[in-house]
Amino acid sequence: MSLVTRLSYVLPHRLLSSLARALAYSQRPWLRRRLIDTVTRRFGVDLSEAANPDPQSYASFNAFFTRALREGVRVPDPDPHSLLMPADGRISQCGTIGGSGQAPDSALLDRIFQAKGRSFTVDELLTDTRAARAFHGGRFATVYLSPRDYHRVHMPWTGRLRQTVHVPGRLFSVSPAAVAHVPRLFARNERLVCHFDTDFGPMAVVMVGALLVSGVETVWGGVEIPRYGDRVLTKDYQDRGIVLERFAEMARFNYGSTVIVLLPPGAAELAPELHAEVPVQLGQRLARVPLPVAADN
Numbered sequence: 001m002s003l004v005t006r007l008s009y010v011l012p013h014r015l016l017s018s019l020a021r022a023l024a025y026s027q028r029p030w031l032r033r034r035l036i037d038t039v040t041r042r043f044g045v046d047l048s049e050a051a052n053p054d055p056q057s058y059a060s061f062n063a064f065f066t067r068a069l070r071e072g073v074r075v076p077d078p079d080p081h082s083l084l085m086p087a088d089g090r091i092s093q094c095g096t097i098g099g100s101g102q103a104p105d106s107a108l109l110d111r112i113f114q115a116k117g118r119s120f121t122v123d124e125l126l127t128d129t130r131a132a133r134a135f136h137g138g139r140f141a142t143v144y145l146s147p148r149d150y151h152r153v154h155m156p157w158t159g160r161l162r163q164t165v166h167v168p169g170r171l172f173s174v175s176p177a178a179v180a181h182v183p184r185l186f187a188r189n190e191r192l193v194c195h196f197d198t199d200f201g202p203m204a205v206v207m208v209g210a211l212l213v214s215g216v217e218t219v220w221g222g223v224e225i226p227r228y229g230d231r232v233l234t235k236d237y238q239d240r241g242i243v244l245e246r247f248a249e250m251a252r253f254n255y256g257s258t259v260i261v262l263l264p265p266g267a268a269e270l271a272p273e274l275h276a277e278v279p280v281q282l283g284q285r286l287a288r289v290p291l292p293v294a295a296d297n
């Protein structure tokens with residue numbers, strides 16, 4: 001286990017993230033320039049893809065970090081049966097829920113593979129046993145966003161927003177080293193669970209916070225994290241009629257983190273070329289939905 005990962009057990013997670021948020025939103029020119037220049041150089045940010053390629057024109061580091069892409073830089077897979085990758089990044093893990101990332105095990109149909117023999121349950125991730133049951137034996141994909149990536153998350157498939165669940169928790173790093181060594185990491189970190197109803201059944205998109213992540217925002221509710229608390233906060237959207245189309249923006253991170261997509265059994269088959277550590281881009285095929293689909297999906 002690395003020194004940074006060891007230290008993450010004792011670091012004041014929320015204090016550090018609050019300080020990071022203050023820095024990210026600061027409009028002091030010297031600080032904004034220093035932060036943007038440091039991240040651009042260190043992580044090799046490709047500004048040619050940005051709608052605004054001038055790094056010094058952003059009002060704050062956060063405005064730079066959540067920058068939009070040029071139109072046409074990312075496009076959805078043309079096959080209407082393709083369920084889409086929700087973000088740029090890298091596959092942390094993907095596979096069958098209950099199969100250690102591989103073939104299913106009937107005794108472990110509720111477990112999501114994390115790394116190196118570590119796993120956590122769908123129930124732990126969603127904090128809702130009834131909702132979790134619909135995904136037992138289904139498919140999952142965990143996508144890690146590094147600081148160099150586009151930080152807006154888009155819809156894998158057209159869905160009607162049913163509910164969000166803000167789960168308070170720790171803010172461990174979600175780097176590959178931390179994922180390999182921190183047990184049940186994604187079920188321990190603060191997160192926003194977004195439940196959608198689709199034409200193939202339920203779909204969950206989980207925005208997982210991380211150390212120095214200063215916020216998660218959604219297109220329907222604005223800032224969702226940080227709203228630090230000590231209890232689970234559930235919001236019901238069933239009667240609001242909020243429908244987000246396939247490939248539409250749904251949320252954004254204010255620093256690198258992780259998105260987890262959960263699909264029910266039989267809904268879709270993951271693209272065979274996907275496996276741990278494969279780099280991915282928004283809009284590419286994540287899975288294929290075999291059922292008849294509407295033309296606008």
